[in-house]
Amino acid sequence: MEHLEDNRKCDKFLNFGEVAVGGSSKRAVSVLNNSDAYIDIIFDLPDCLPIFSRPRKRLEPQYEPGSISSSKSKQSPRLGKKDGQLVTIVPKKFTRVPPHQTTQFISTYTPTERMKAFSGKIAYQVQDIVETLCTFKGSCVGPDYTLDKSIIPFGCVILGYSNKQKAMLNNVGDVGGAFKWTFEKYHPCFTITPEHGFVSPGTSAVFTVQFKPSTLGSVFEAKIKCIIGGYKKSLEMQLSGSCIGMPPAVERIEFECPVRSSTKRFINIENPSAQTWRVATTIEGQYFISKNVYVVKPKSVLPCEVSYSPLTMTGKKPHRATIFFAYPEGLGVLYELSGRTTPPLVVDRIQREITCKTLYKETLIVKNWQKRPQSFEVITENSSPSPILYKLEGNPSIEVLGQSERPYTWSIYVLKEGTLHLKVMFRNKETKEYLYYEVILKVLKSPPLDVITLNTCVRKSLTYSITLENPLSRPVTYTAKSTVPELSFVSPQTVPALSESKFVITFLPLTEGESEAHIDLISSDLGIYPYDFKLITRPPVPDQQLFFIARLGQTATQRASVTNTAKATTTLAAQFTEPTAFFIEGNITVSPHTTKEFLVRFEPYEIGTLKSVLTLHSPATGSYAFTLTGTCEPPKPQGPYFIIPGGSTSVTFKNPFLDSTDFRFVVEPAIFSLKNDSQTVYGRCETKIAINLAPLENLEILVDRKYSIAGKLTIYPREERVSHIKWVYYLQGDLNT
Numbered sequence: 001m002e003h004l005e006d007n008r009k010c011d012k013f014l015n016f017g018e019v020a021v022g023g024s025s026k027r028a029v030s031v032l033n034n035s036d037a038y039i040d041i042i043f044d045l046p047d048c049l050p051i052f053s054r055p056r057k058r059l060e061p062q063y064e065p066g067s068i069s070s071s072k073s074k075q076s077p078r079l080g081k082k083d084g085q086l087v088t089i090v091p092k093k094f095t096r097v098p099p100h101q102t103t104q105f106i107s108t109y110t111p112t113e114r115m116k117a118f119s120g121k122i123a124y125q126v127q128d129i130v131e132t133l134c135t136f137k138g139s140c141v142g143p144d145y146t147l148d149k150s151i152i153p154f155g156c157v158i159l160g161y162s163n164k165q166k167a168m169l170n171n172v173g174d175v176g177g178a179f180k181w182t183f184e185k186y187h188p189c190f191t192i193t194p195e196h197g198f199v200s201p202g203t204s205a206v207f208t209v210q211f212k213p214s215t216l217g218s219v220f221e222a223k224i225k226c227i228i229g230g231y232k233k234s235l236e237m238q239l240s241g242s243c244i245g246m247p248p249a250v251e252r253i254e255f256e257c258p259v260r261s262s263t264k265r266f267i268n269i270e271n272p273s274a275q276t277w278r279v280a281t282t283i284e285g286q287y288f289i290s291k292n293v294y295v296v297k298p299k300s301v302l303p304c305e306v307s308y309s310p311l312t313m314t315g316k317k318p319h320r321a322t323i324f325f326a327y328p329e330g331l332g333v334l335y336e337l338s339g340r341t342t343p344p345l346v347v348d349r350i351q352r353e354i355t356c357k358t359l360y361k362e363t364l365i366v367k368n369w370q371k372r373p374q375s376f377e378v379i380t381e382n383s384s385p386s387p388i389l390y391k392l393e394g395n396p397s398i399e400v401l402g403q404s405e406r407p408y409t410w411s412i413y414v415l416k417e418g419t420l421h422l423k424v425m426f427r428n429k430e431t432k433e434y435l436y437y438e439v440i441l442k443v444l445k446s447p448p449l450d451v452i453t454l455n456t457c458v459r460k461s462l463t464y465s466i467t468l469e470n471p472l473s474r475p476v477t478y479t480a481k482s483t484v485p486e487l488s489f490v491s492p493q494t495v496p497a498l499s500e501s502k503f504v505i506t507f508l509p510l511t512e513g514e515s516e517a518h519i520d521l522i523s524s525d526l527g528i529y530p531y532d533f534k535l536i537t538r539p540p541v542p543d544q545q546l547f548f549i550a551r552l553g554q555t556a557t558q559r560a561s562v563t564n565t566a567k568a569t570t571t572l573a574a575q576f577t578e579p580t581a582f583f584i585e586g587n588i589t590v591s592p593h594t595t596k597e598f599l600v601r602f603e604p605y606e607i608g609t610l611k612s613v614l615t616l617h618s619p620a621t622g623s624y625a626f627t628l629t630g631t632c633e634p635p636k637p638q639g640p641y642f643i644i645p646g647g648s649t650s651v652t653f654k655n656p657f658l659d660s661t662d663f664r665f666v667v668e669p670a671i672f673s674l675k676n677d678s679q680t681v682y683g684r685c686e687t688k689i690a691i692n693l694a695p696l697e698n699l700e701i702l703v704d705r706k707y708s709i710a711g712k713l714t715i716y717p718r719e720e721r722v723s724h725i726k727w728v729y730y731l732q733g734d735l736n737t
Contacts, residue, residue, distance in 0.1 A: 012134050012135070013134060013135055013136070013137075014027045014029070014107060014122070014134055014135070014136035014137075015136070015137055015138065016087075016109040016136060016137070016138030016139075017138060017139075018138075018139050018140070018141045018174075019109055019111055019138060019139070019140050019141070020140070020141055020142060021111060021112065021113055021114060021140055021141075021142035022111075022112070023110075023111070024108055024109060024110040025108070025109045025138065026106055026107070026108045026109075027106070027107050027108075027136070028104055028105075028106050029043075029104065029105055029106075029107065029122075029133070029134065030102050030103070030104045031043075031097070031102060031103050031104070031105070031124070031133070032100075032101075032102045033097040033098065033099060033100060033101055033102070033103070034100065035099055035100075036099045036100075037099055038096055038097065038098055038099065039096070039097050039126050040094040040095070040096050040097075040126065040127075041094060041095055041097055041103065041124050041125070041126050042091075042092075042093060042094045042095065042124065042125050043089050043105040043122060043123075043124045043133065044089050044092070044122070044123065044125075045087065045089070045120065045121070045122065045123070046121055046123040046130065046132070049123060049124075049125045049130055050125060051125055051128060051130055086109060086110060086111050086112070086115075087107060087108070087109050087120065087136070087138075088107070088108050088110070089105055089106070089107045089108075089122065090105065090106050090108075091105065107122060107136065109136075109138050111140030113140065113142065114140050114141065114142040114143075114144055114173060114174065115139055115140035116139060117137065117138070117139040118137065118138065118139065119135060119136065119137040120135065120136055120137075121134070121135050121136075122134050122135070122136060141173075141174035141175065142173055142174060142175065143171075143173040143174075143175050143177050143228065143230055143231040144171075144172045144173030144174075144231075145169060145170065145171055145172065145173065145177070145199075145226075145228055145231060145233075145235060146169075146170045146172055146235075147167065147168070147169060147170075147226070147235050147237060148167060148168040148169075148170065149167055149168075149237065150236065150237055150238065151237065151238045151240075152165050152167065152209055152237060152238070152239050152240075153240050153241070154211035154239070154240065154241030154242075154329075154330060155241060155242070155329055155330060156241075156242050156243070156244050156329075156330060156331065157211055157212070157213055157241055157242070157243055157244070157329075157330030157331075158243075158244055158245070158246055158247070158324075158326075158330060158331060158332060159213060159214075159215070159216055159243050159244065159245055159246060160246065161212070161282070161324070161326050161330060161332065162210050162211060162212035162326075162330065163210070163211045163212075163241065163328070163329055163330030164208050164209065164210045164211075164328075165208075165209045165210075165211075166206055166207070166208060166209070167192075167206070167207045167209055167237060168204050168205070168206050168207070169199060169204060169205045169207065169226060169235070170204045171199045171200060171201055171202065171203055171204065171205075172202075173201060173231075174201055175201060175230070176198060176199060176200040176201055177198070177199060177228040177229055177230060177231060178196070178197070178198045178228070178229050179196060179197060179198070179199060179205070179226055179227065179228045180195065180196040180226070180227050181195050181196070181207075181224055181225070181226055181227075182224070182225050182227060183222055183223070183224050183225075184222070184223040184224070184225060185222065185223070187220065187221075187222040188214065189211055189212060189213045189214065189220050189222075189241070189243075190209065190210070190211055190220070190222045190224070190239050190241075191209070191210045191212070192207050192208070192209045192210070192224060193207065193208050193210075194207065209224075209237070209239065211239070211241040211330070213241070213242075213243035215243065216243050216244065216245060217242060217243050218242050219240065219241075219242055220240065220241050220242065220243065221238070221239065221240045222238075222239045222240075223236060223237070223238055223239070224236065224237050224239060241330075246324070246334060247332075247333070247334055248334065249322065249334045249335055249336040250333055250334065250335060251335055251336070252335070252336040252337075252338055253265050253267065253306065253335055253336070253337050253338070254338050254339075254340075255288075255308035255337065255338065255339040255340070256339070256340045256341075256342065257308060257310070257339075257341065257342065258341065258342045258343060258344050258345045259310050259311070259312065259313045259341040259342070259343070259344045259433070260309075260310070260311055260344055260345075260369055260435070261309070261344070261345055262307055262308065262309040263307070263308050264305050264306060264307045264308070265305075265306050265308075266303040266304065266305055266306070267303070267304050267306060267323070267325075267335060268301050268302070268303050268304070269294060269296055269301065269302050269303075269304050269325055269333075270296075270300075270301045271296040271297065271298060271299065271300055271301075271302070272299060273298060273299070274298050274299065275298060275328075276295060276296070276297055276298055277295070277296040277327065277328055278293050278294075278295055278296075278328060279293065279294045279295075279296055279304075279325050279326065279327060279328075279332075280292060280293050280325075280326045281293070281294070281304070281323055281324065281325055281326070282323070282324045282326065283321055283322070283323045283324075283337075284321055284322050284324075285319065285320055285321020285322060285337065286319060286321065287308060287309055287310045287311065287319050287321070287339060288306060288307070288308055288319075288321045288323065288337050288339070289306070289307045289308075289309060290304060290305065290306045290307070290323060291304070291305070294325075304325070306323060306337065308337070308339045310339055310341045311369050311370065312341075312431070312433060313341050313343075313432075313433060314339070314340050314341045318338045318339055318340045319338070319339040319340075319341075320336070320337065320338055320339075321336075321337040321339075322334055322335065322336055322337060323335050323337055344434065344435055344436070346436060346437065346438050347364075347365075347367075347435050347436065347437050348437050348438075349437075349438045349440070350362065350437060350438065350439045350440070351440045351441075351442075352439070352440070352441055352442070353441075353442045353444060354414065354441055354442070354443055354444070355443070355444050355445065355446050355447055356414045356415060356416055356417055356443050356444070356445065356446045356527055356528075357413075357414075357415065357446035357449055357527070357529065358413070358446060358447070359393070359411055359412075359413050360411065360412050360413070360414070360441070361409055361410070361411045362409075362410050362411075362412075362439065363407050363408070363409055363410075364407070364408045364409075364410050364424060364426075364437055365405050365406075365407055365408075366398055366400055366405060366406050366407075366408050366426050366435070367400070367404075367405040367435065368400035368401065368402055368403060368404055368405065368406075369403070370402055370403070371402040371403055372402045373399060373400065373401050373402055374399075374400055374402075374428055375397055375398075375399050375428070375429060376397060376398050376399075376400065376426035376427060376428060376434075377396060377397045377426070377427050377428075377429055378394065378395070378396055378397060378398065378408070378410070378424070378425075378426060379424075379425040379426075379427055380392055380410075380422055380423070380424050380425070381422065381423040381425065382420065382421070382422055382423075383421045383422075383423065384418070384419065384420050384421045384422075385419075385421075386418055386419075388414060388415070388416055388418045388419075388420055388443065389414075389415040389416065389472075389525065389526065389527075390412055390413060390414040390415065390420065391412070391413040391415075392410075392411065392412055392413075393411035393412070393413065394408070394409055394410055394411050395408075398426065408426070410424055410439075412441070414441070414443045415526050415527045416443070416525075416526060416527025416528070417443050417444060417445055417527060417528070418443050419440070419441070419442050419443065420439075420440070420441040420443060421438075421440055422438070422439040422440075422441065423436055423437070423438060423439075424436060424437045424439055445528060445530070446527070446528065446529070446530055447530070448518075448530050448531055448532040449529060449530060449531055450531055450532070451531075451532045451533070451534060452464060452531060452532070452533050452534070453533075453534045453536065454507040454533060454534070454535050454536065455536040455538070456507060456509065456536075456537065456538070457509075457512075457537065457538045457539065457540050457541050458509055458510060458511065458512050458537055458538070458539065458540035458622050458623060459508065459509070459510060459540055459565065459622065460508075460509075460540070460541065461506055461507065461508045462506070462507045462508075463504055463505065463506050463507070464504070464505045464507070465502045465503065465504050465505075466502070466503045466505065466521070466529075466531065467500055467501075467502060467503075468493070468495050468500065468501045468502070468503050468521065468529075469495070469500050470495040470496065470497060470498065470499055470500070470501075470526075471498065471526075472497060472498070472525060472526075473497050473498060474497050475494050475495065475496055475497055476494070476495050476497075476523050476525050476526060477492050477493070477494045477495075477523065477524075478491070478492060478493050478494075478495065478503065478521050478522065478523050478529075479491050479492045479493075479521075479522050479523075480492075480493075480503070480519055480520065480521050480522070481519065481520045481522065482517065482518070482519045483517050483518045483519075484515065484517040484535070486507055486508055486509050486510070486517070486535065487505055487506070487507055487517055487519060487533065487535075488505070488506045488508065489503065489504060489505045489506065489519075490504070503521065505519065507533075507535065508565075509535065509537035509622070510565060510566070510620070510621050510622035511537065511619075511622040511623070512537045512538060512539050512540070512622065512623065513537055514534070514535065514536050514537070515535045515537075516532065516533065516534060516535065517532075517533040517535055518530065518531070518532055518533065519531050519533065539623070539625070540622070540623055540624065540625050541625070542613070542625040542626060542627040543562070543624050543625060543626060544560050544561075544626050544627070545626070545627040545629070546558040546560060546600055546626060546627070546628050546629070547629050547630075547631075548582075548600075548602035548628070548629070548630035548631065549630075549631045549633065550602050550603070550604055550630065550631075550632060550633070551632070551633045551634065551635050551636050552604055552605075552606070552607055552632055552633070552634060552635050552656050552725065553635055553653075553654055553656040553727065554603075555601050555602060555603045556601070556602040556630070557599050557600065557601050557602070558599070558600050558602075559597050559598070559599060559600075560597065560598055560599075560600055560614075560626055561595050561596065561597045561598075562588060562590060562595065562596055562598070562616055562624050563590075563593075563594070563595040564590035564591060564592055564593060564594055564595075564596075564621055565593070565621055566592055566618075566620040566621045567592050567593075568592055568620060569589065569590065569591050569592055570589070570590055570592075570618040570620045570621050571587050571588070571589045571590075571618055572587060572588045572589075572590065572616035572617060572618045572621070572624065573587050573616070573617055573618065574587065574588070574614060574615070574616055575614070575615045575616075575617065576612045576613070576614055576615075576628075577612045577613045577615075578610060578611065578612030578628075579612075580605060580658060581602060581603060581604055581605060581610045581612060581630055582600060582601065582602055582603075582610075582612045582614065582628050582630065583600070583601045583603065584598055584599065584600055584601070584614070585598075585599065588616060600614065600626070600628065602628070602630040603656075603684075604630055604632030604656065605632075605656050605657055605658050605684075606632060606657075606722075607632050607633065607634055607725070608631075608632055609629065609630070609631050609632070610629075610630040610631075610632060611627075611628065611629050611630070612628045612630075613625055613626065613627055613628065614626040614628055634725065635725065635726070635727045635728070637712075637728035637729070637730060638727075638728070638729050638730070639712075639729045639730030639731065639732070640710070640730040640731060640732040641691070641713075641729060641730070641731050641732070642732050642733075642734045643672070643691060643692075643693040643731060643732070643733055643734065644693065644733075644734050645693050645694065645695055645696040645709075645733055645734075646693065646694070646695035646696060647692075647693060648690055648691060648692040648693070649690075649691055649731075650688040650689060650690050650691070651688070651689045651691065651713060651729050652686055652687075652688055652689075653681070653686065653687055653688075653689055653715060653727065654681075654684070654685065654686040654687075655681035655682065655683055655684060655685055655686075655687075656684070657683050657684075657717075657722070658683045658684065659683045660680055660681065660682050660683055661680070661681060661683070661717050661718070661719055661722075662678065662679075662680045662717070662718040662719070663678065663679055663680075663681060663715050663716065663717055663718065664677065664678045664715070664716045664717075664718055665677050665678060665679070665689060665713065665714075665715055666713070666714045666715075666716070667691060667711065667712070667713045667714075667731070668711055668712060668714075669711050671693060671694045671709065671711065671733070672691055672692065672693055672694075672711040672713075672731055673691070673692045673694075674689065674690070674691060674692075674713075675690050675692075678718075689713065689715075691713060691731060693709070693731075693733050708732055708733060708734075709732065709733030710730070710731065710732050710733075711730075711731040711732075711733075712728055712729065712730050712731055713728070713729040713731060714726055714727070714728050714729075715727040715728075715729075
């Protein structure tokens with residue numbers, strides 16, 4: 001009808017939207033009668049109009065089936081009768097609409113279950129005319145859930161183990177929901193995780209259902225329900241299973257290793273199924289370790305590693321345990337494990353070169369393998385092939401906290417050379433568990449224990465004492481060896497048990513200078529005690545002091561002695577610091593260990609005091625020193641010299657000076673005469689001066705015979721330096737002959 005139209009253009013298409021289950025959506029539509037006449041009109045779904053409810057005329061078939069082929073036309077989706085009940089239109093009767101007036105109908109969508117998006121048409125009927133007025137669409141959103149399984153049979157499970165199965169809750173609806181699992185009747189053997197949660201639209205929640213029986217039984221059953229908020233349908237799963245005892249061990253696996261070490265064995269697990277297995281392991285017992293889960297591929301064999309790491313020694317009883325490989329369906333296989341320990345491995349093998357007579361320290365790390373603190377006593381065992389005396393120092397025990405380590409300072413003092421094979425053990429006093437180090441010490445000769453300085457003069461003895469100790473319960477004998485003969489001592493020397501003694505060394509040098517020496521004090525029990533010496537020998541203290549008195553031109557002598565301390569005859573050479581005034585005759589030869597005297601002559605060459613040091617030296621005995629002090633006095637008149645009248649005499653005069661000197665001779669009275677009144681005399685040389693006396697006949701008138709004839713000879717040096725010195729010789733004439 002061209003004169004009937006929607007009052008609003010938007011009413012040509014009605015959208016009920018997304019309506020929840022149990023809800024409703026209404027739409028009102030106004031229709032305008034644009035004609036000039038009254039009309040009776042009814043609105044409804046096309047199949048629900050009154051015209052389509054009239055009885056239809058039935059025609060008889062005139063053709064055989066299949067003689068005429070007909071093609072079905074493709075029609076738009078529309079609501080059926082069931083669907084039509086969800087969309088209702090009121091009023092349900094004809095309505096008279098005046099010309100140019102409007103009328104209204106209301107369409108209501110009331111879904112009772114979830115529906116996908118749909119569309120439909122609303123038509124009207126005026127008399128026998130039916131036409132479409134508008135179209136509509138809508139949908140119903142709501143919850144909808146499914147379980148992937150409703151029955152879970154667990155089969156047989158070994159007591160103490162479990163079988164786990166997966167279940168899935170699928171949210172195929174349009175809204176999310178919170179779920180919670182409840183057992184119809186609680187049974188402790190069955191559990192499900194998670195017990196509650198939320199599942200979003202279009203997602204799934206995976207649950208783990210576990211059957212872990214605590215008692216033996218042939219059948220265990222339970223029913224579990226999933227309650228979802230806003231969802232009225234019931235979702236249930238039926239659970240069942242049985243429990244059997246642990247099967248006997250199929251094999252015993254033997255292990256053996258040093259305590260606190262580790263060894264491993266392999267056990268083959270076969271998966272004959274077509275599914276990948278996750279085999280869980282359970283070990284009952286200490287010191288055996290394996291992975292918690294092994295993944296075994298289908299139709300394959302996997303070697304599973306089992307490690308044995310004992311922390312305590314076994315003794316007569318081995319460590320025992322079992323390992324169970326739990327198969328996915330709750331069955332499995334059991335193995336018995338048996339472990340024995342051997343003594344612990346050495347922590348470290350230490351090799352060192354040390355010197356005896358010196359304290360040696362080694363730091364050893366003590367590790368506590370237990371979780372609780374342990375107290376260890378320190379024990380050192382000696383397995384050396386030859387006996388060597390030594391002394392240990394350090395704490396007798398050490399405390400170490402659980403599963404930690406601590407350094408220990410081990411000290412040893414070795415008395416003699418050799419090789420020591422030692423075992424340093426840290427042992428728990430209560431459990432007797434221990435760890436140990438092997439210490440191999442190559443003990444070398446001790447360095448000098450001391451450097452001793454001895455300082456003295458030539459042939460001046462000096463003593464020094466060294467303390468000898470004997471820590472043994474029996475006497476010990478020491479012998480000594482020296483590198484120089486100047487050090488003398490008594491050897492051998494015995495020290496009583498558990499006591500001390502003084503070892504006296506005498507230093508008697510024969511030559512001056514500095515030198516080094518070494519002495520070894522040797523004991524077969526206590527080893528070698530080496531000492532270095534620094535020997536300092538100063539020049540000798542003068543052995544004697546000799547004093548001389550002589551007049552100028554004369555000599556004086558003194559006796560001196562020298563002792564030969566050497567073991568062989570020695571010849572001593574003389575040396576003067578003032579060689580022009582003091583003299584000895586040649587070298588002096590002295591027999592061993594004897595004393596010999598010799599003369600020292602003083603012959604001055606000037607007036608005053610002259611000093612000198614006489615040194616007698618030989619390589620064997622060293623030097624001897626003598627201090628010489630000479631006093632020179634002026635010449636003293638000499639004579640008288642007797643002369644027969646008419647005769648002559650000579651006076652021997654020696655030039656005491658070192659150089660040639662001119663001398664003047666003066667004789668008086670005149671009855672005495674000289675051949676020469678002057679003469680040059682070589683230094684330290686003699687000359688004879690002839691003196692004549694006049695004949696007697698010439699003397700009688702001059703001299704009374706009752707008295708002797710006297711005169712003198714005076715000698716003067718011409719050199720101004722010594723011109724004050726004179727020599728006087730008295731003369732006398734002999735008238736009695």
